[in-house]
Amino acid sequence: MATAMLTCSCCLRFKYSPEEIEQRHKSQQIDRMIERERQSFRRQVKLLLLGAGESGKSTFLKQMRIIHGMRFEPEAVKEYQQTIYQNLVRGMRVLVDARDKLGIPWQYESNSEAGEVVLRTDPNTISEPVPFARLSPLLQALWDDSGIRTAFQRRSEYQLSDSVEYFLDNLHRISRLDWVPSNQDILHARRATKGVVECVIPIRGVPFRFVDVGGQRSQRRKWFQRTNRLEESRNVFDTIVNHLAFGNVSVILFLNKTDLLIAKVRSGHTDIRSHFPQFTGDPRDPTDVQTFILSLFSSVVRRRRRSTGIGGREGEERTQPLFHHFTTAVDTENIKVVFGAVRDTILRRNLEALMLQ
Known part of the structure; x- marks a missing residue:
């Protein structure tokens, strides 16, 4: 009986070529990987982030990365730097326009020209440190003007991003040519989420899948919203x-x-x-x-x-x-x-x- 078993084993050994045995081994590895992925997917906790535009969904997702030790890649930090420059220019354009529409006088009439320069500036052209550093003295002069400050105090009458005050208060630091956005700067950066953004973060051994669905509506900035x-x-x-x-x-x-x-x-x-x-x-x-x-x-x-x-x-x-x-x-x-x-x-x-x- 022992001989018969040995003979059977030898028959199996020669039934497949070495290449076929290798292929079977790889196939089994793939099957095990698929099963592990299936089990991992079943264990996932899925969180769908929904809400109106600028309600804080993307900021919450950024916080999840920061809290759980996921660093922002250098390319992402560079993009946030450009976003912050543009947030500042867009925010000041809104404030200058609001001051005019609300009939608020300038504290210093000389800032009227600075306001015109900012209104003519396309935010999309300000994406690098040097162009922004050239514009920042005008932004600072406008932010120091009581006319702009009064317009800011009346922001409930029009739409203004919540991050504008934070960035304008940190304008001197942001204007430096060697400035790199901190986590707090990145949290305040505002850019519309287009489409769907997904991020899987392992938390205490459990994979959490966060899905951020863009909530911006068209013509977001309207005067005196109904x-x-x-x-x-x-x-x-x-x-x-x-x-x-x-x-x-x-x-x-x-x-x-x-x-x-x-x-x-x-x-x-x-x-x-x-x-x-x-x-x-x-x-x-x-x-x-x-x-x-x-x-x-x-x-x-x-x-x-x-x-x-x-x-x-x-x-x-x-x-x-x-x-x-x-x-x-x-x-x-x-x-x-x-x-x-x-x-x-x-x-x-x-x-x-x-x-x-």
């Missing part, structure tokens, strides 16, 4: 949260730019009651305003789902819970804490779903 940004964001949220495609998906609402909201509420320059007369709290109390804003969003949630019981049996119909966080996307420590809570919520709900299968 719909303010809060209303626009709520309308976008209404469309998303009540869509049938998301009926069985966990939704986490990020109410972003909390720092700007608190500053506005405390400054007294704006009153939420002028836009939402139904507000009954203290318009100078950030907590009252935040509670009201959250109610605006939670009130539009209409979607329901059928929960699945053990063994695949249908359970009772219930409302999908809505998780929320007040965030400041440019604040790394804030996002680190918030995402820690988000991560734990997602993993816990995924585990609950597996247990019910």
Whole structure:
């Protein structure tokens, strides 16, 4: 019997040529790789970032890279440098135009010419340090003029990127020929997301796939908008949260730019009651305003789902819970804490779903 087994083994050895054996070995390796990829894909946690333009989706994704140690490639840093130059020029063009349309006088009439130069400057032509350094003295003179500062204080009457103040306050540093954008500079850089951007980040051994969907709408900068940004964001949220495609998906609402909201509420320059007369709290109390804003969003949630019981049996119909966080996307420590809570919520709900299968 031992001889028969040995003979059989020899027959198998000579059944395939060395090339065929090598091909079979490679095929088995590919099959194992495919299976590993399949298992990895099943383990992935997918997060779809949706919202209105300039709501902070791309900034959140940049924060994920920074928090989890993924450095920005030199080519990306160079692109952000060009973006910041253009953000500064575009921002000042908006401010100069706003000062004129709002009828605000110059503090120094000599800055009228500087304003004209900036208005004639195509931001797309300012993408290198030397051209920007030549223009920066004009930008600084304009930013120091009380007429531009007054126009900036009235920015609620027109559309101005939130990052403009940060960059103008750092103009001297950014104007240096050896300046390289820091992580904080990159977080404030604003460029429209076109199409869909995906990024997979391993977090505690679990691959998280972030998908950033562009939210810019056409003709973004309009004067004296009929719909303010809060209303626009709520309308976008209404469309998303009540869509049938998301009926069985966990939704986490990020109410972003909390720092700007608190500053506005405390400054007294704006009153939420002028836009939402139904507000009954203290318009100078950030907590009252935040509670009201959250109610605006939670009130539009209409979607329901059928929960699945053990063994695949249908359970009772219930409302999908809505998780929320007040965030400041440019604040790394804030996002680190918030995402820690988000991560734990997602993993816990995924585990609950597996247990019910």
